[in-house]
Amino acid sequence: MTTTPHPGCAVVLLPAAHPALPVNAIPTLRAADALYATKDVDESVALVAGAKPVPEHADLLAEAGRGAVVLLAARRTESTAAMLAEAGVPVIDPELPPLLRAVAVMDRLRSPGGCPWDAEQTHDSLRQYLIEETYELLDAIETRDRPALLEELGDVLLQVLFHARIAAEDDDEPFDVDDVAEELVDKLVGRHPHVFADAEVVHTAERQQHRWEELKQQEKQRESIVDGVAFGQPATALAAKLASRTDRANLPAELFPQGDDVGQRLFRAVAEAKRAGAEPEGELREAARAFAADVRAAEAAARADDVDPSTLDAAGWRRYWPR
Template identity: 45%
Template sequence: MNVSGAVGPGGRVVLLTTSHRVAPGLLSWDAWQVLHGADQVLCRDPGHPQLPYLREAGVTVDLVSPSAQDLADIGPRTVVVLAGADGESRLTDGLARLAGSGRVAMPDLELLPASYDLPGARLLDLVQVMDRIRTECPWSSRQTHEGLAKYGIEEAYELVEAIEDGDRDELREELGDVLLQVVFHARIAEEGGPDEGDEPFSIDDVAAGIVAKLIHRHPHVFGDATAETPEDVKEHWLRTKAEEKQRDSVTDGVPLGQPGLALAAKLASRVRTAGLEVPAPAGEGIGYDLLAMAVRAEADGVDPEAALRAAARAYRDAIRAAEIPR
């Protein structure tokens, strides 16, 4: 046994955990106090990323893999165990068994997180996983922006369906699938484009761009502008967006490849927001009838695509009901 000290109760065992998503050496003040005040600091992993920083701070670390019984026998001392990536499950299970037996005088056992994940930290895991998949998976390594485009559309529709169904579990999953598309495309973009001069960009560039855009378009949050109502916010948004885009027409930037009802409603929204008087063109045929209905729906605050989907669901249910044997 490499854990020294007299046998007896009254000791303290601190399991110090760290997050691999936080840079090594960035530990809490409580953690540094415990480390400097401990009688002994143990670590079973000689490659633990925290070791160089602990040694630089003057903390002596013994490379020892203690058993639960070793720690139960530390005597009236404080021993810190620097947890590995697995959280030292074997060791904690052993300590729990000893404590539950009632036959061993146990030291005080304490779990001390030395670093915490910030909100969004798990996104780093996603980036790392995507990088490995892109490198090692025969299918993923061959994908292109063009080849993945259809999946982006499919996942977006599935997300909308989860929202309309009110299924929160499905919503969480579909949000993940949409996020995967973003990370996948950004990972491909790191390799540059097919044409000479196509500069590569990464997920960090994507995130930096949207952060800058959000800050610029919310001067009432990040600047000196004021906004008391949602209408004020929308006015800020449209004004700053127009300044950024320098568009010649209110129709610029409207994707023509979107579903027809959504396209018609979007054009009507642009016309109404701009204060223009542009009546829908009159003509014969169902296309013009649908256009007029979409414009009317947008004016009434109704999403024609969502309304049609709701009606289509009711139609689907009627079909299923008719299929049930009488």
């Protein structure tokens, strides 16, 4: 008899207050080769799940070595569940804090017996989703849509959990979500010495931003003021970031690109706006939204006159353009 559990095995602890099947455990139950319930699990819950009475410990452990066995256990029943947990079977606990449950669900989706699509993903294949989810979050912020903000923050968090789970499987340089969190804590503490240590008191947000960059420069031992700038970001944000970095280094604006090419003129406009205290990316997006709203208003006005907007010429657009 083997005591090494199959990777698809799991123990699902039922909530103490409402011992029903937890929604986040349903995919796990469906993927099981065999589903059992301890004797203290409510009969109606076991019946709904299609769970059989749990066999003897030795038989259960042997079966868990051959296939994906899932055990439903009441919180007050620990012996059988503990036996599997000691053998290395993951425990899905719906009463864990939500963030830890999210990590557990991601682990389950990525593990053998989980979701085939999730199991196939890589850091590279997920790049498009990270960009899409980030822009959807930005859209929720700009439109002040609180329900969407809640949902999109969760989608961005999913990307973090997903990438951390993939990283944990790396053969050469593995790290997991705990390592990610620890790295973040070290960074936040290290870059706020005025809060967590007896360092210079920072009285303004502007001074803190400058201090953050100074500490980052020291930590990363960068040779250039433009080292570390993400050149894959949108061009407007990239130009603004470069302007901000060079402004802190007292680089004069006369050294901005001075040609008449479209790109050079755009760079100067963005950089000068950033140095003047504006946020070019946000302001340009706001202007684009306002323009789109005007287009929709003109189209609606044309339709109200039984005019097809697609047939409008320049004079027609001017006629219906909102004043």
